[in-house]
Amino acid sequence: MPAGMLGIEELDRAEIEAILARAKDFQPIQSQTVKKLDTLRGKMIVNLFYEASTRTRTSFEIAAKRLGADAVSITASGSSVSKGESLVDTLNTLAAMRPDAIVMRHWASGAPHFLARHLPTPIINAGDGTHEHPTQALLDARTILDRRPTLEGLRVAIIGDIAHSRVARSNVHLLSKFRAEIVLCGPASLLPVELEQLAPGVRLTTDIREALREADVIMMLRVQLERQHEASFPASEYFRFYGLQLEHLDLAKPDAIVMHPGPINRGRELSSEVADFQRSVILNQVENGIAVRMAVLEKVIG
């Protein structure tokens, strides 16, 4: 199997630390007038997106370009995929054009893992179904570490539709490797009990107040209506019981930060006031996305 990056679960702590440290090196470049390096000059990266995405695709594209690589983005609609070509055939076609890496977003869990067994090209997982979203967890860790000396022992509450969240899974794997205390919270239909076995240090609760108590980090998840194949929870009362509101923040540590992988739904998983709250770091996450993805591309291709 070629070396790509399929998930956080397979990475060890040292690899994660190396990526996060390298991402820190790349942070200042984002505010320079000339933002371009030539680390990956002459390299070609294909972004293959089977699912709509604005921030992740753009972020990978910018990261590639800032490293001097060429990047081509392909979306499923408007390509041969919409003409019924199979996943394997599409990827074989792309691989024949000899890119140095394929960044892939897919609606099916495991699609990049399946392809990695059959393709010579390294694959970077940009989110697969409800499985993993490794670069999101890395940029979340980078964002936390910009404000805390260590992830070790932090209390992190992840709240929302955990069952359908690849962001939650990747974050659980990452935070657990650093022995953080992780509390997953949501309505029982979106919080399968087996999540406790995902990694050491995970606890579950259906009570948002319990989840927030003494939290250092609050990660809110988008309610993924498009991934719910049935009514797992009455949408009308979601916000009332699981939406983050300003008064909730008193339960957390006084310097707790609020995170969200975006796109946010104001009034559904968090109130508008919380989104604009001074300790909300949602836009810092977006900014760190580029530095982290530069570090990942460099690790995989460089």
Add this chain to the structure above:
Amino acid sequence: MPIVIKNGRVIDPASQTDRVADVLIVDGRIAGVAPNLSSPKAEVFDATGMIVAPGFIDMHVHLREPGFEHAETIESGSRAAAAGGFTSVCCMPNTKPVNDSPMVTSYIVERGRSQAVVNVFPIGAITKGSAGEELAAIGAMKAAGAVAISDDGLPVMNARVMRRAMEFARSYDLPVIQHCEDLNLSAGGDMHEGAQSVRWGLRGIPAASEDVMVARDLLLAQLTGARYHVAHVSTRNAVAMVDHARRHGLAVTCEATPHHFALTDEDMAPYDSNYKMKPPLRSASHRAAVVEGLVSGAIGAIATDHAPHPGSEKMQEFERCPFGIIGLETALALALEELVQPGKLTLNRLVELFTTGPDAVLRLGRGTLASGAPGDVTVFSTDLSWTYDVNQSFSRSRNSPFHGRTFRGGPVATVVNGQFAWKRG
């Protein structure tokens, strides 16, 4: 030409035989089991050190003909069966067209006679098109050769339809076989619901989706007095409920597949559709319950649920791949390795599960070496070392999780109606 199988250890549970002897087959029928048998002009097969058993019956296969001949045919499937030690197979009705009429049943019987190297017994559909609504021509299919009825992969969800099907089947003395799955509970699921599905972000098929259907059907079997058989049982509760009903006198039975007694969801290669089937590979405690059921007698038969699918359909996103794996050629070896060699099952009990067990449900008059019985014999070894190469399979499909596995013990030769259908090369 007569056949005499010499010096094997003959295990015939039907006649409580377990001794070294010869088996003589003349004119397509068993002519005798005794030491030092011979017959002029007989073909002699030396079975020294091997087990000689009645021909194995696989009561659950998909031969895909008519309609899906790119995946399997009656001929190719029968060759895979023979190479797996099976002399009889019962094929499920989910063909195209569905086997829901005497015309299709007769076609399969005729193709079986002309193309197959083993005995092929069709299972008719319960409902027209297996759509779960209107009963199929059950009596007429039986007259044409159907040995049971089932809508297999499309379980009868409507309890009233199932009740009527059981009543009709009882009038014709046919067993009703159900693939037990509440389709509302399992909808969209791709693997067993548990720690592994949560880890991989795949939608789950809860054990309860099987249990709920088994419970309902056992109550209906009690109501109607029908003979009822649970296909590929895979959960602890389902095994316990069938056993409970059986002990209370109901005419209910169940079968287990080799993959359910050999593998769990933790054995799956990530997102590899050769591990995707229904019911799904379940957790270790469910697997243990299946093994216990085979040992205790709660489960009466081993059946493969041989389900060929062409590579193009299995080489997709996991959730898009069809359910099912091929299993005819690996079943006996898996049973030997997983059940007999660890000391859980005696060889006699193993042979029962492949012969008298399924015959008790289907009443084919096979599965025995009694004089005059059909000349179906399975010869196998308990110590032969061999490696399964799916690319050499007789099946037209390649979807097996056991490719590359080296086994100790396996089939050596298969005699069907007095003729060798297969010998290990």
